[in-house]
Amino acid sequence: MDSNEFIKNFAAQFDDTDASEFTLETQFRELDEWSSLNALAILNMIGKKYSVVLKPEEMKPTNTVQELFDLVQSKIS
Amino acid sequence: MIWYNQKLAKMNPFSLTGKTILVTGASSGIGRAIAVACSQSGAMLIITGRNEARLLETFSMLEGDNHQQITADLTSSVELEKLVESLPKLDGLVNNAGIAKPLLLQFVENEDVDDVLQINALVPIHLTRLVLQHKKLNKTASLVYISSINGNNCAYIGSSIYAASKSALTGFMKGVALELAPRGIRANCINPGMIETDLLKDGVGEDELEKDRLKYPLKRYGKAEEVAYAAVYLLSDATQWITGTNLLIDGGYTLQ
Numbered sequence: 001m002d003s004n005e006f007i008k009n010f011a012a013q014f015d016d017t018d019a020s021e022f023t024l025e026t027q028f029r030e031l032d033e034w035s036s037l038n039a040l041a042i043l044n045m046i047g048k049k050y051s052v053v054l055k056p057e058e059m060k061p062t063n064t065v066q067e068l069f070d071l072v073q074s075k076i077s
Numbered sequence: 078m079i080w081y082n083q084k085l086a087k088m089n090p091f092s093l094t095g096k097t098i099l100v101t102g103a104s105s106g107i108g109r110a111i112a113v114a115c116s117q118s119g120a121m122l123i124i125t126g127r128n129e130a131r132l133l134e135t136f137s138m139l140e141g142d143n144h145q146q147i148t149a150d151l152t153s154s155v156e157l158e159k160l161v162e163s164l165p166k167l168d169g170l171v172n173n174a175g176i177a178k179p180l181l182l183q184f185v186e187n188e189d190v191d192d193v194l195q196i197n198a199l200v201p202i203h204l205t206r207l208v209l210q211h212k213k214l215n216k217t218a219s220l221v222y223i224s225s226i227n228g229n230n231c232a233y234i235g236s237s238i239y240a241a242s243k244s245a246l247t248g249f250m251k252g253v254a255l256e257l258a259p260r261g262i263r264a265n266c267i268n269p270g271m272i273e274t275d276l277l278k279d280g281v282g283e284d285e286l287e288k289d290r291l292k293y294p295l296k297r298y299g300k301a302e303e304v305a306y307a308a309v310y311l312l313s314d315a316t317q318w319i320t321g322t323n324l325l326i327d328g329g330y331t332l333q
Contacts, residue, residue: 034284037181044184056282068149 001050001076006069009049011043024066046072089317094119096216097167098312101151101204102174104131106274107223109138110191110301111171113310116140118309120169125149125160151200161207166215169312171206172201172246175224179235190238197242202249209257219312220264221258222250223304229268229323230331254321263320265311270327271298294329 011019016033052075062068079292102108104126116139126132129148136146254264
C-alpha cells in the first residue's frame with residue numbers, strides 16, 4: 001500500500017482544503033471543514049479503493065493521516 | 078380453558094388463525110420478528126432467507142406446527158420461480174427482505190445500484206407478480222411491503238439509492254392495491270424509522286447511534302417486534318378495508 005497514493009485519495013474527500021496541504025502528519029480532525037460527512041466519505045473511499053470495511057468506531061481513535069493509513073494497512077496484511 | 082382460548086381466537090379480529098403466510102428475509106431482524114409474531118397469532122408460516130443456519134434459528138422460534146422453511150436466494154429468477162411453484166395458496170405475503178449500503182453518491186457504482194434496487198424493489202415486484210400469475214393468492218389475501226420512512230417521508234445522507242428503492246416499492250404497492258382490489262386482495266406498506274437490527278449496526282458507530290436515537294421524539298429506535306405487530310395487524314381481518322396505505326412507525330421522527 002502506497003502512502004502517497006493514500007494521501008491523495010484522502011485529500012480528494014475535502015473541498016476547501018488544498019490537496020497539497022495534506023501529509024501523513026495532518027491532524028484531519030482539526031481542519032476547518034472537517035465534519036461527519038468527510039468521515040463517511042473517507043470510510044467509503046477506504047471501502048472502495050482498498051476493499052477494507054472500517055466501522056466508524058474503528059476510525060474514531062485516529063487523528064492523523066498516518067494513523068488511519070496504519071489502520072487500513074493492518075486490515076490488509 | 079382451552080375451549081375458551083379457541084373461542085376467543087375465533088372472535089379476535091387480530092388473529093391470524095387459519096392463515097398461511099409467506100415472509101421473506103426471515104433469517105434476521107424485522108423478518109424474524111414478523112415470522113415469530115405471525116406464528117404467535119396463529120398463522121402457518123413459510124419463511125425464506127438466504128442464510129440457512131439463521132433461517133433455521135428463526136424456524137425454531139416459531140410457535141405452533143406445520144411451518145415450512147425454504148432457503149432461497151430470491152435475486153435468482155430460477156430460485157424465485159421454484160419457490161413460488163412450491164407454495165401452497167397464501168393468505169398473506171410479507172415482502173421484507175432488504176439491504177442497506179451506506180454510500181455517498183460519489184462512491185456509488187453500477188453494482189451498488191443494482192444490488193440495492195434488486196433486493197429492495199425488484200424482488201418484491203417479481204415475487205408479487207409470480208404469486209399472482211401462479212394463482213397462489215387466496216381471496217382477501219393481504220400483501221405487506223416493508224418500506225421505510227427513508228425515501229417516502231424523509232431522506233438520509235449516504236442512502237440515496239436505498240431511498241429510491243423504498244419509494245419504488247411504495248409506488249408499486251399502490252398500483253397493486255388498486256389492481257387487486259376487485260378480488261378483495263389488499264396491499265399496504267409499513268414505513269419504519271430506524272429499527273434496532275444487525276443491518277443497522279454494520280454501518281454506524283455506537284456513539285453516532287446514541288446521538289441519532291435522541292433525535293426521535295420518543296427517544297429511542299424502534300424494536301423489530303413493533304414493526305411485526307403492525308404486519309400482524311395488516312395481515313389480519315381487522316384491516317379488511319385498509320388498502321394502499323403507508324403505516325408510519327417512526328417514534329415521531331418525521332413530525333419534526
